[in-house]
Amino acid sequence: MSFVVFVLLVVVAGGIPLYVAPAQDRLLPADAIVVLGGPGEERYAYGIELANRGLAAHVALSDPSGGEDDRLTGLCAEPSIPTVTCFAPRPPTTSGEARAIRDLAAREHWRKIIVITFLPHLSRAGFIIRRCFAGDVLMIASPDGLSPAEWAWQYLYQTAGYARALMNPPC
Numbered sequence: 829m830s831f832v833v834f835v836l837l838v839v840v841a842g843g844i845p846l847y848v849a850p851a852q853d854r855l856l857p858a859d860a861i862v863v864l865g866g867p868g869e870e871r872y873a874y875g876i877e878l879a880n881r882g883l884a885a886h887v888a889l890s891d892p893s894g895g896e897d898d899r900l901t902g903l904c905a906e907p908s909i910p911t912v913t914c915f916a917p918r919p920p921t922t923s924g925e926a927r928a929i930r931d932l933a934a935r936e937h938w939r940k941i942i943v944i945t946f947l948p949h950l951s952r953a954g955f956i957i958r959r960c961f962a963g964d965v966l967m968i969a970s971p972d973g974l975s976p977a978e979w980a981w982q983y984l985y986q987t988a989g990y991a992r993a994l995m996n997p998p999c
Contacts, residue, residue, distance in 0.1 A: 840983070851967075
């Protein structure tokens with residue numbers, strides 16, 4: 829077996845517990861539900877659905893586009909219960925979202941949050957957010973589906989993101 833094939837097998841096998849079957853927390857009531865930004869609309873609706881089930885009175889939606897996403901702008905502009913607000917992380921990355929979560933939580937006195945993102949991002953996002961936010965973080969995957977090509981891309985992208993997170997300061 830060539831070295832390249834061996835490395836590829838190690839990366840694929842090592843990624844299974846991180847990207848394909850990461851540990852998810854049990855859903856419990858929290859002060860807020862935070863939905864991380866990214867492709868797909870399912871996660872935003874899922875976060876609001878969880879709040880409507882009584883898991884939190886507030887939903888914060890990450891808008892990495894900085895207000896350019898009309899769908900999110902509409903969700904945040906409508907008065908609703910639960911309350912829904914949008915925030916624009918700077919920079920528009922998971923680390924930027926973690927810092928924005930830390931700041932929102934301090935301002936709103938949140939001690940426990942539910943964070944929604946898609947499955948391959950769950951482990952890395954939890955790692956980064958827990959380095960910034962001292963409260964309880966419950967990581968939950970949204971019901972987004974991915975094609976085989978998207979899974980392959982996510983293996984590469986999330987692995988590079990983990991490497992970046994390990995080299996950068998916590999927050």
